Amino acid sequence: MKIIIADDHAIVRSGFSMILNFQQDMEVIATAADGLEAYSLVAKHQPDVLLLDLSMPPGESGLIATGKIKDDFPDTKILILTMHDDEEYLFHVLKNGASGYILKNAPETELITAIRTVYRGETYIHPKMATSLVREFVKSDQTINEESPFEVLSKRELEILPLIAKGYGNKEIAEKLFISVKTVEAHKAKIMEKLNLKSRPELVEYALKKKLLNF
Incomplete structure (x- = not known):
């Protein structure tokens, strides 16, 4: 599978690339430093999976990029990278097209499993954050005003x-x-x-x- 990694830290991009390229069924074909660059690379390469950091200051964040990329490139599966303090955003990103999310401090085996899961068209949800997701789901229908x-x-x-x-x-x-x-x-x-x-x-x-x- 063809993979693009988007993260604002170069060491994260290189580290994840090394891990994934070691897998026989995975190839990292490009990396990006923010959401705008990720969009451009997805448009160019049409990857199977985009590993997308949720927070990439000062560039465009994964929160914004997810919706735009899924609208224009629906076949690319998006797996969100996040830390615990980003929990409040996760439900919104999933609603806008992400196929799942994983914590940055997760072990290598979990990262590989998550990528293969979303590649198959399934959703990957980190168990520790499922409670937050359910809580947001319960109240979600009351948060958005439907008027133009x-x-x-x-x-x-x-x-x-x-x-x-x-x-x-x-x-x-x-x-x-x-x-x-x-x-x-x-x-x-x-x-x-x-x-x-x-x-x-x-x-x-x-x-x-x-x-x-x-x-």
Whole structure:
């Protein structure tokens, strides 16, 4: 199977490549440092599996890249790499097309098993994180407002929401839009109120679902 690894740490990319290339049924054909590069390499190589880090500052994160890659390249299976402190994002990533996730500190044998599992079209879920997944599933149907964002949000709010979802801070957004930080904060609070969202992961999921990241 053809595999691409996307992680912002070069040592992780090289280490995982060495492990996977040692397997007779696996070949790492490319590596990427963030979500944008991962998208470009998937488009070029059409891999069977993409091993995608969830958090890749300052580049585009796996959270954002997952939805875009699955929309345009549905045949590529995405296996998310994560740490314990990323649990709140996992349900949102799975809903947007990932085939599973694995902890970065998992043993080599588990990584290999997870890749083979998603390659077969199945879902791999780390046992220690299943509780978090179930908890998010139970409350998920109450988190997303189904109204059109173009009906609910103002023009300025429609500008700010994608920037928040992409990971920009209040100061960065203020500089991009030539407004004050306080104005950004006020708009952010209004967006969350209008859409009945309680956290940043929910806002990111909303932006992905409504195709607003490139708006």
